[in-house]
Amino acid sequence: MKLNNLPKMEWKFSARAEQLKSSMIREILKITQRPEVISFAGGLPSTDTFPVERMRAAFDSVLANSGKSALQYGPTDGYLPLREYIAASLSKDGTTIEADQILMTSGSQQGLDLLGKVLLDEGSKALVESPSYLGALQAFSVYRPEFVAVEMDENGLIPSSVAAKGAGARLLYCLPNFQNPTGLTLSQQRRTELVKTCANLGIPLLEDDPYGALCYRGEPMSKMLNMNPEGVIYMGSFSKVLTPGIRLGYVVAPRTLTRKLEQAKQATDLHTAQLTQMAVYEVIKDGFLEQHIPTIRALYSSQCDVMLDALNKFFPKGVTWTKPDGGMFIWVKLPQHIDSMALATESIAQNVAFVPGVPFYAGAPETNTMRLSFVTVSPAKIYEGIERLGKLIASKM
Amino acid sequence: MKLNNLPKMEWKFSARAEQLKSSMIREILKITQRPEVISFAGGLPSTDTFPVERMRAAFDSVLANSGKSALQYGPTDGYLPLREYIAASLSKDGTTIEADQILMTSGSQQGLDLLGKVLLDEGSKALVESPSYLGALQAFSVYRPEFVAVEMDENGLIPSSVAAKGAGARLLYCLPNFQNPTGLTLSQQRRTELVKTCANLGIPLLEDDPYGALCYRGEPMSKMLNMNPEGVIYMGSFSKVLTPGIRLGYVVAPRTLTRKLEQAKQATDLHTAQLTQMAVYEVIKDGFLEQHIPTIRALYSSQCDVMLDALNKFFPKGVTWTKPDGGMFIWVKLPQHIDSMALATESIAQNVAFVPGVPFYAGAPETNTMRLSFVTVSPAKIYEGIERLGKLIASKM
Numbered sequence A, B: 001m002k003l004n005n006l007p008k009m010e011w012k013f014s015a016r017a018e019q020l021k022s023s024m025i026r027e028i029l030k031i032t033q034r035p036e037v038i039s040f041a042g043g044l045p046s047t048d049t050f051p052v053e054r055m056r057a058a059f060d061s062v063l064a065n066s067g068k069s070a071l072q073y074g075p076t077d078g079y080l081p082l083r084e085y086i087a088a089s090l091s092k093d094g095t096t097i098e099a100d101q102i103l104m105t106s107g108s109q110q111g112l113d114l115l116g117k118v119l120l121d122e123g124s125k126a127l128v129e130s131p132s133y134l135g136a137l138q139a140f141s142v143y144r145p146e147f148v149a150v151e152m153d154e155n156g157l158i159p160s161s162v163a164a165k166g167a168g169a170r171l172l173y174c175l176p177n178f179q180n181p182t183g184l185t186l187s188q189q190r191r192t193e194l195v196k197t198c199a200n201l202g203i204p205l206l207e208d209d210p211y212g213a214l215c216y217r218g219e220p221m222s223k224m225l226n227m228n229p230e231g232v233i234y235m236g237s238f239s240k241v242l243t244p245g246i247r248l249g250y251v252v253a254p255r256t257l258t259r260k261l262e263q264a265k266q267a268t269d270l271h272t273a274q275l276t277q278m279a280v281y282e283v284i285k286d287g288f289l290e291q292h293i294p295t296i297r298a299l300y301s302s303q304c305d306v307m308l309d310a311l312n313k314f315f316p317k318g319v320t321w322t323k324p325d326g327g328m329f330i331w332v333k334l335p336q337h338i339d340s341m342a343l344a345t346e347s348i349a350q351n352v353a354f355v356p357g358v359p360f361y362a363g364a365p366e367t368n369t370m371r372l373s374f375v376t377v378s379p380a381k382i383y384e385g386i387e388r389l390g391k392l393i394a395s396k397m
Helices: A024-031 A052-071 A080-090 A107-119 A134-141 A159-165 A188-201 A255-269 A274-284 A288-314 A340-349 A379-394 B024-031 B052-071 B080-090 B107-119 B134-141 B159-165 B188-201 B255-269 B274-284 B288-314 B340-349 B379-394
Strands: A102-105 A125-129 A146-150 A171-174 A205-208 A232-237 A249-252 A329-333 A369-373 B102-105 B125-129 B146-150 B171-174 B205-208 B232-237 B249-252 B329-333 B369-373
Touching: A024 A340, A052 A274, A052 B052, A080 A102, A080 A232, A080 A249, A080 A274, A102 A107, A102 A255, A107 A134, A107 A205, A107 A232, A107 A249, A107 A255, A107 B255, A125 A134, A134 A146, A134 B255, A146 A159, A159 A188, A171 A188, A188 A205, A249 A255, A255 B107, A255 B134, A274 A288, A288 A329, A288 A379, A340 A369, A340 A379, B024 B340, B052 B274, B080 B102, B080 B232, B080 B249, B080 B274, B102 B107, B102 B255, B107 B134, B107 B205, B107 B232, B107 B249, B107 B255, B125 B134, B134 B146, B146 B159, B159 B188, B171 B188, B188 B205, B249 B255, B274 B288, B288 B329, B288 B379, B340 B369, B340 B379
Parallel strands: A125 A146, A125 A171, A171 A205, A205 A232, B125 B146, B125 B171, B171 B205, B205 B232
Antiparallel strands: A102 A249, A232 A249, A329 A369, B102 B249, B232 B249, B329 B369
16 A cells, blocks of 8 residues: 655765766657658668578577576576687687687677776776767766777777877777778778787777678778787677677677676676577577678668768768768768757758767767768668758758 | 787776675586585576476567567667556556556666666665675675665564664665565565655665565565555566566666666666567466466475475474575574584585575674575475485584
């Protein structure tokens, strides 16, 4: 029975909670679920790439053959055969990765949270690209570090900027392949330099690689993990090569750190579902990804070409954009005086959505930037949406 | 290619990570996976209670009918029909709970982590039962509160102890039904007192209820949530009534707090798998739990009776234990001079495992206590293991 006349609760949140905000992207996504909106805002993979029937068969087979163990509590570090598979796939260029260096996580996002938990104190220096992946900034910001933005150019993050600003930093967060949000790729030479710079300064180098397999042009670059497995922490995910909703990612780290991350995960959610891990292993163990990933590449690559073509056709002179070699995003720079936040509001009123660039900056933002995703909109709608957006931009010039 | 001659990384962890330790229970569990060990150490439900075929049919049906949406990114707060189901099941005693007060979590453990994240600053006062659930102590300790232990007796936590020690506390953590580790239940009168005491002091009251449905004797008590939905935060889980390995729990809170927890979850792991939530909803939506839970109760209740009988038969005079009305655990008090940590080592050497009581205390531990789980060991092995343990204890008296 409800008790009456109790004093009203005055909620007091932790300092870290006070600064938490809902991601602008997720707020925009809520608006853009209206079917009439052409949305370039999403970071969602295309459901056309989901191997639904294969996943269905795998869940069924695991539950039929190993149901009880798949549904029981499992080990915190994850399902061993899956970790062994991942370790083998990452062992190259003369570097051996072993299963006990791998912690399975509930999506790559959890890897970011655990790394923040384990590496960052309040006020710790955390180096991030400028702009950087918003989800990483959110995950780390809970632990209240001092973010230091490192500069980028068309070849990605600039190692000399790390050398200049990095002393004493607790981590450098880097998304080297087809970065979210810019679509830029860190060049091969920069990778070598960056690994050396971080090792010399004693900075753990976080290599976040959700899009690495989605390469449309050129040769895939070396992983920094393979250049220095004692100093690089690698994050991978099944979100972009299988499906994101299962929430399955992994962190590869030197064992000292892996064990600490494992303890942190135990306190956070005990372990990631065995059933999911066993089903994913069932799906991929016989080389499925080697056939499947090229089909995703083919789809996204043609979508990317369509959007680049539409941008060429419909965006006015004075606007520039990146030409990504892979991934899901194109980054647009408008003339300096155009504020993309204000533009986003007007654009949504015209049923075209994108994400303004500001939230991706930990440091001083470039207010004239925007992120476009090309993966989930049909070619006809890409042309239609980019044309409408181009006209809106032209009206501001 | 691996780079040579790089300086060795000196790992520096955050202050919160430095104090993280692996749970003693999980360490003991690793040892006790040897088949010859009779283990009363586990907190695992019996796989005999898992409705494997029903889960299998549900996963199959969801993937067949809604595969793409089940495998895509989903909302942070969780799958709405499931939240509506939970809200309806918790609306009683004149209190209405609504779906927007509920956040689905990756197991109840994640609810604890998120509540720590959002409510605790370093040095915040956190009131916990003495002894308390180890997983909660672990989850909260990451946020470095000052734990204050509140006293318990055979009727559970003592509200006057909260009144005496509680001023300024950021939370009180309470496990009112068949507590882990003691098996004790908070009496009806104490519940009313406790809700009033917390409301008067402005302390958020965390009601963790993983075992509530597993009631073997007497009438289920009222939920404190229903006495004061504006001041009580309720945590539920599907781990003990369906299966734990899917990692599915929920937090019910006043909306102000639910929205803050949702933001924290977004930064932590985006959301819990839609597929899992949809499959669980498929399993339970037509009232399956109402038929299924009595079968779990019947099994565990008879196991509990067997262990109580074995304790009566084989434990020496001078040893006392709780007689739980539900749940999974019996709490044993040995004579003061017997250290249960040392006993655990000797016991494991004789192939019988239990968890010593010390890690369950945030304050001064009672070193002569131990936790016994009765759910996963066969009756014959319960008698055998308790007899062996009884002899070992008798040899110390």
